[in-house]
Structure formats: C-alpha cells, structure tokens
Amino acid sequence: MNLTLRVWRQSGPSDDGRMVTYKVEDVSPDMSFLEMLDVLNERLILEGDDPIAFDHDCREGICGMCGMVINGVAHGEQRATTTCQLHMRHFEDGATITIEPWRAAPFPVVKDLVVDRSAFDRIIQAGGFVSVPAGSAPDAHSVPVRKEDADAAFDAATCIGCGACVAACPNGSASLFTAAKITHLSLLPQGQPERLSRAKAMVDQMDAEGFGGCTNTGECTAVCPKGIPLETIARMNSDYLKANAK
C-alpha cells in the first residue's frame, strides 16, 4: 500500500504547530498503525529529520499510552480499538490519512502527537481508590460479592485511561474516565464507605482541571476502546447529587 500522511508537528508546548505531509510506500496490510509510523520514522532519522514523536508502550491495547486522532476520530474509525491495535488492512491503498494529537486544554501538547494527561492522575488522587493500608486486609472470602456486581464493576474497571473520551467530546469533558472509576468502586461493597465523598471529590477535581461538562453527546463511548458505557456517567451524576444533598 502507498499512503499520504498529514501529520501534526509541534516542537514544544509553546510553539505553533502545523500539518506536514509525508508519503509512505510499501505499507503491509498486516502492519499496525504504529508500525507504519515506525517505518516512516526510520526513514526520517536516516534523512536527518526529527522523527514524529508519539506515545506508545505495550502495543497490546491495554496500557492506554498510545492515542492519536486519525481522520478526525480518536484512535481511528474502527470501533473499540486502540491505535496500537489498529491495522493497516482497514485503510485503502492510496489513501490520505490525517493524524493529530488529542486536543483539549487540560491535555497540553508536549511534542508532536504526545500530550500531557497527568490531569487524569490528579482526578484519581482526589479519591479514586479504596483506603486500605497494606497488610491488614480481612480474608478475601469474608465479603461475598454478587457475580453480577463483580462483572459490572469489572466492565467499568477496564478503562485504560487513554483519554480518547476527552479528545472526542465537543466539551472536552473527562466524565467517562471519571465515571468509569467511580462506577467500578461504587458497585463493590469494598467501595461503599467512601462512595459519596469519592464521587464529590473526583468530580470537583475534574472541574478544577478545566475539563468541560457532560451534555450527554455520547461521542466518548463511541470512541472508547474498551466500550465503557454512558450509564456510568448517570451513576456518577447520581452519586454526586447525593453527595451534595447531604
């Protein structure tokens, strides 16, 4: 396959970015999207150019580190797929592909396609955990959990924190990310004691980071590589309201 790439290049957070066009040839349909970029980068290095900086690590769709907007869609058009698991067989020979970083004010561009998502960590710091000191936990069988609850909690817990939800949201909201964690913990007995204070603290932190509000557009779930459902946001809002009513 031969492709034309239009890639966002930006040397640092305070620099103006611009789109740069590259031709790539001999792309195998079995390559992953990132491997296709690797091939281009190898060439750029040999030509003495700065290769395109992008974040990636596990390349198995689970670490959440990779992420780019491909043809206007976070992680590309294939549903429920991270960029590293997107393969070139889904593109047409001769296609032009536009590649941009996540764009949201709380995610400043570090370089090219690399953005700073540390705002997510600060949302977790606000309360996205169960307060358990190491070494004193009761026997794991002492608290039974309904299988349905455990499964639903697991579904929410699979969020990889990639930030596609923010990139896709017209408001730049981090609601799906935050709601996934709140839902995971609020469905389990272990998460009950801190349930309401957690929801309040995490939502307040999300706002403080400058993420926008949720208007139920649903773009977030459409691009979520793990299929986190919109209901999680309803659950978050419900807990948040209860917390504020107290």
Next chain:
Amino acid sequence: MKYTEGSEIHDTKAPAGPIEERWEKRKFSAKLVNPANKRKLTVIVVGTGLAGGSAAATLGELGYNVKSFCYQDTPRRAHSIAAQGGINAAKNYRGDGDSIYRLFYDTVKGGDFRARESNVYRLAQVSVNIIDQAVAQGVPFAREYGGLLDTRSFGGAQVSRTFYARGQTGQQLLLGAYQALERQIAAGTVTMHTRHEMLDVIVADGRARGVIVRDMVTGEIERHLADAVVLATGGYGNVFFLSTNAKGCNTTAIWRAHERGAYFANPCYTQIHPTCIPVSGEYQSKLTLMSESLRNDGRVWVPLRKNDTRAPGDIPDDERDYYLERIYPAFGNLVPRDIASRAAKNVCDEGRGVGPGGLGVYLDFRDAINRLGRDAVEKKYGNLFEMYERITGENPYDVPMRIYPAVHYTMGGLWVDYDLQSTIPGLFVIGEANFSDHGANRLGASALMQGLADGYFVLPTTIGDYLAAGPFGDVDDAAIAEAEVKVRNKIDRLLSVNGTRTPDSFHRELGKLMWDYCGMERTEESLRKALERIPELREEFWQNVKVTGTAEELNQVLERAGRVADFFDLAELMCLDALIRTESCGGHFRAESQDADGEALRDDEHFAHVSAWEFSPSGEPVLHKEPLEYEYVKMTQRSYK
C-alpha cells in the same frame, strides 16, 4: 569473552530452622524504625509496576518519604498491566488439595530446581495475603454465583489456584497498586516523577544513596538523593527485540547498577512463552501473547504429515497430532511453559508447523465450542479472541488460532539476598528486576504473585532493618558529580556519532542474533558465534549509529539509542553465562545436554548453583557461585508424562 572465578556466596541472609518458620523469624528479627524517624528517611523507588507501585505505596503509607520514578506518562502504564492470565495463591478455596507447601513444591519443581527454597516458601506463604489485599482494594476478581471468588487452573499445576479477572488480571492488580500509590501521592508521602528515566545509581561510602535521572521532556539531568534505592524496573526480554514486553522495557537501570557493583545473576535464564501470535513480517515491532489459560480449553495440534497445506478444517481427526496430549498424558495441554515451547519448536523443526514459514502450531477451540457452546467460550475468552482477530485478521471461532513461542519473561536479574538487597548496600531490587524466586523457568501466574509479594509485604519489612541504621547523612559531592558526568558523557557520545544506521536497526540485528544463537535452543557453537558477533556489532553501533536531535528536548531516538547500547553489554554476558552452563534447564535448552527421549537434561552435580556475575571494568567479569541446597524438595528429573 574471558572471565575469572571469584569466591562462592554462602550467606544469603535466610534464617535457619524449619522452612515454615523462617519468614516469621526474619520479620521478628528485623529492626523497627519508629514513626518519627521514618519521616526523616527517604527511599527512591524506580519503576511503578506491580512491584514498584505496591512498594512505593506501602513505604509511603508506613511513613517514609518516597520518591517514585517511571519512564511512562503515568505510573498506570507499567507493563504489569498487560499480564492476562492470573495470580496464584495457596488459598485452597477449592478444597482440591492445595496448600502453601504444595504451591512451594510446584514452584521449586517448576523452576527446575534453580530457585532458593527459603524464598519460594515465603512467596507461597505471602500469596494468601496478596489476594486479601487486592480484594480489599476493590480489584474485581472473577466470582462464583454464590459471591465467592472463582479460580482456574494454569500451566504447570494440577490444582485450581489461579485467581483472575477475565483476561486482564495484570491490569486490575496494577490499577489496584496504582490507586494505592495515587492515594499516597495525594497524602504527600510519595512524590511522583513521571517521564523520567534512571541512568545511574549514586554510590557513596559503599552505599546506594541516590540516582541520576533524565527528565525525558526537557532533557535535564537531575540528581535525587535518598537513604536507600529500590529498583523495580522489570525484565530485559527486549534484548531479543521481538518479545512480549512493552516497547519501552529495557535493561538500563539494572545494567548501570551492575556496572556500579551489583551482581547480575543467571542472565541467560529467559522464559519462552508457548502461546504467542506468530511473527508476520520484517516490520514487526513486538509480539503479543495469548494467555496460557487458553490451554485449559484449547487443544494444541499440528498435522501428522509434513508440509500438509490443507486448511485446518479439512484435516480429519486421525490425521492430526495432538502432540502435548500424546507425549504428556498427565498434564496434556497444561504442561509448563518450557515444555510446551520446546515441543512446539520440535514439531515445527520436523516440518509439521503451520502458517507462513511453518513457524506455528494450532490452538484449537473446536471441541470446546462443541462441548460448552460458543457463548460459554466467548464468556471465558472473548477478549482474547477479539485481540487475536484484530492482529491476524482471522476469526478464532471459525479457524484455530496459530501460536508460536516467544520471549516473555527473564528469570535472571540483579542478585539479591533474602532481604531483597543487592550486593550494593542500600540498593534493593524487587519483582522481575531481581533474579530470585523463579529458578530457570517461571510457572504461569507466578510473576504477578512475586511482584506484589515483594512490593506489599517483603520489602517493606526488610528495608526497615536496613534503614534503622539511618539516616545516613550527607552524600559525598564527588560521588554525585562522577555519576552525573558519566551519564552526560554517554549521551554526548551517542549524539556525536552521526552515522548511517538507526538505533532500531541495530537493535533488530542484535535481537535476531540472540534469538538464533541464545534462544530456545543453544549449542556451544551458536553461543561462541554470538560472542564473536556481538562485540563486532557493538563496535559498529558506536561508529555508525545515527541519533537525531539534541539532548535538551523530548528525544525518543536518543532514549532508544541509550537502551540499545546497554542491551549489547547485557547480551554478551547472557551468552557467556549460557555458554558456561552446559546443562539444559528451564527455558535454557542446550542441545548437547538431552536424554534419550530428547527431554532437557539437568546437571545437578555441576550446576545446582546461582551464577552471580560481578562487573569488571577490564571486561573480564567475575563469576561467583551461590550453591543451591534442597532440604525439602528432592531434586528429581522433572517429568510431566
């Protein structure tokens, strides 16, 4: 490559006495640090996976000042997150005869009698607490309808002791540790430094007192000081270029600690995982593992005839060879990883492999789908099937998966004593970065167990014993400056070559060399070839590598070049270690050492020891042997037949 032999290691600090009492004894004898003094002590933890994340969180919670470092943009990305299958624990919730002793026994035997009994027994003891801890944190393990925890069986075990969270157990356990870590960051006990890479250890007055790191965004070289340093930086399987490790996994932190005096133990012990998706082309950047749990229901086979090019569905049952079930009737498809990997290699070498290049075997779910129904199979393995289809473009519900062994985990690493302390006082090493508990082969679902045992339970106790003598006062300026200059010089050198080959092209070539000559099967001849070729290739690297950009910016080419440079040095030591160990054990199969049936032949008389290598600037490393004694599990030939 020349080497010399040094003194044997006899004191590993393991307490004497009955094995089941040793850890209790050590805990009681470990000095305590009072809470007011903990605040005056600083610990650096490098790496935020299961071991590092849990250690940093626990040390912070105990009241120490903790500085945590990772190269990713957030600690939640550490590669522990990719572990699929599960975590072992001797809970005996199934009542199928499991016990701490049996988990200990299976692990020592599974490690081909090259692990320490005391360490492994402790691991089995602590495994029980790990599950309790994780459940209390809200890790959503799989449950039975009655609300209790579900378990499954895993390669190398005949009891059902593996706790799991669908095919994403590593993810859920890591997020548990990450959340505990973020809680401590919020509490102010842990300071987090993301996008920082450790490039040297500061050793002053004979103690590890800090690290030199590079801020990967600004390029700034920073010094961080502490009373003790913990390395939790994972394994070095990426020396093979293609492996199941994340792209960023590297050896730099432990290699540079090795250069500072930490012994490197059993570097040649590499685990090859039998169920990975085969390589598809020259551009490939990494390999993806399919969880071993798939072998609970999937049956492994190849055609009986050589070069049989029929579609799998067109090959009738009596023309299929379910070779694991045939050769190992007791364990069948659940034989340990080294056995399954070698069996796959053998049938492919016979010309019966399937897929492009004949480097693949079938992992077939036809019978499971017929027996349990497609829905049940989908419930158990759905996400793994989806992942397979995404990568290969084939639907495993309709055609069998194709799998082939790949490099997965390194059992070698920095040598540590029972307290997890390296040969540099004050430098502790935990998780995959140390060599300790797995011997020459790691059983399934035991890496997560070791990482968390070290981080939540073992290190927080043993490091206190060391820190009780602290704080250790000001750090000698000259030692800091020397480390910093060394780091800067290496970076400057890489940037000044300006040759004609990329760092990745060297890495690929080194990796291929290691796979061909020091991979699943090794011979004296192949290892000698590698030892000849590696120095030549390294020489070419330093003459001809091209690193673009500058040191004062986010520069991914520079990052990679530095890591590849360290992989060269490590690769050489791996080959030397493999050359000297003229026995087959674990994933390390020496063609010269096999029995009449072609099974791996251990040589306990000459090799029942840990090989701990001391770095020598002259280029002639010193080999220290730590004899292994088995008081409880009798050394026998492993048989799964």
